[in-house]
Amino acid sequence: MGRVLSTEQVAPRDRIAYWHEVICSTFIKLDVAQTGGGSFRGMVRDHHVGPIRATRIVTDPMTAERSRRHLRAAEEDVCLLALQLNGRTIGHQDGRRAVLRPGDLALFDSRRPYLVDFQGPRFDHLVLQFPRAALRERGIEPDGATAHRIAVDSMIGRLVSPFIVNATRVADAASPETGERLAEMALDLIATALAPFGGLDRPPTAPGEELPHRVRLYMQLHLSDPCLSPPKVAAAHSISLRQLHRLFAREGTTFGRWLREERLRRCFDDLAAPRLAGRSIAEIGARWGMPDAPGLSRAFRARYGMSPREHRAAALAAPGTPPPTARPEGGPLRTCGGSV
Template identity: 70%
Template structure:
């Protein structure tokens, strides 16, 4: 479970100083924070997902600024991807300005000066913090993409924003290995979205890597099909069964193992989702390609050591205790 910091237990006259200390200690060094009138309120929730640190920030209207006085050599180069959830933000960095509305995304380079004005009666956003090298390795020049708005109503915004929110929601219900994989998928999507607003193209993948990417995407879109099998996938991509199995072998897995893992991951996420608490377990399994409750139960217990029902019950207890 992640950490939670709140101003609610702090005397009103000390809240802004406490908030500044919390942000600087757990998030990033800032030079100045100014709040509007009245008793300031704010809350920070953070958790780790592989190399990603996910921080949920809820606050009253305020302004935060990072200047140029922090020695870059003493800090790990970090990037911050902001996902606006509620309210309105005016973001500034590298001579650019963006106005963010709910669902919009933008990137900050954590080593350079920036300013954010959080507006609205209440402000809520999610920030994903990760090493700058994670984007550089994916062919992104961060200096070209800071504070470029990726709108929720854009093609990539509609894909990336819900995916990132679902990953963060699932963070407490997946094992570390799955968390690492979800983080990698998140960074791939983030890089793709950033490339789309900068004109920077990612380095071309090898033919084998590109084919595996397309095969995995196809599988992900057809996990609900209980008849999903190698011949069907191979035919959809005009390759032989031998080529298909070789693709997965080069990635260190097998077709069957990868499909089973993806299906179990989806089931585990939905079993831990309180919004789906009324959905029968068998129906969740059927949504992801398990023909009946018993086949889901056997696979689930073999993978996670508990039954689907036990996992759902434990997730509900964890949620009620937070």
């Protein structure tokens, strides 16, 4: 289980002061105030999902404010994604106002003032904290993405909210490798959800573009599955194999080529990451659905013009080295169902 801190541990007269310390040590520097009557109650439970800190907060009605005073001495450079579980939250940042009900999501940025009003009678909230850089690496500028409500009944909300809740539930029992993988998936999903507000997205997709978008997102979430195959993806979207292959043909590619490119790109990034330097090349390949180490090496060399080992050595010796020029892609990707 994760760390648990509760006001039940202290006398009623000391609870507000104690709660302020809990909030500031768990999240970022904030001013908190009770908005209801009676003896205040609050509890936080921490989990770690890879580099993401996930905190469940159950509390009586309160407000939390990040003011300019906090920013002057701030060392934090994080974003906070709020997922409402019970009660209601009204969040304000950057001139926007988001009203969250159970299942809804919104982003807040530690680098600018914000105010959140946690309404009850009993408030239940899940907050994910992660570096701002994690969004910027995914093409999202947090400044434009804050305090926008992502509704639980929207297409992306139906995907993101349950995934985050379930990933947090299994975090304590998961291996570090699984935690890292879940975190990458969660951050990719969050970036996708924020894209319409943060500058990544094109104008709203036309009706004919929605299905390809959903198919690609599904495949990105299942890259770690070495048995990901056209029949499995087609069945998940209630379409025929012919329809599925047509979607990729319209973009000038194939199912197998697109899948191989995505997997190799993730392996390329992981092999250059200092935090993953202790993992073998085979482990990184398996992490992204390419458990056949010789096959990974051949595909990697065909794509990038060097072996995985050579790329890792160059990247870790000289961080910031630009990626090599890609060669024409190699042969077919092998999956559990054969070539695709």
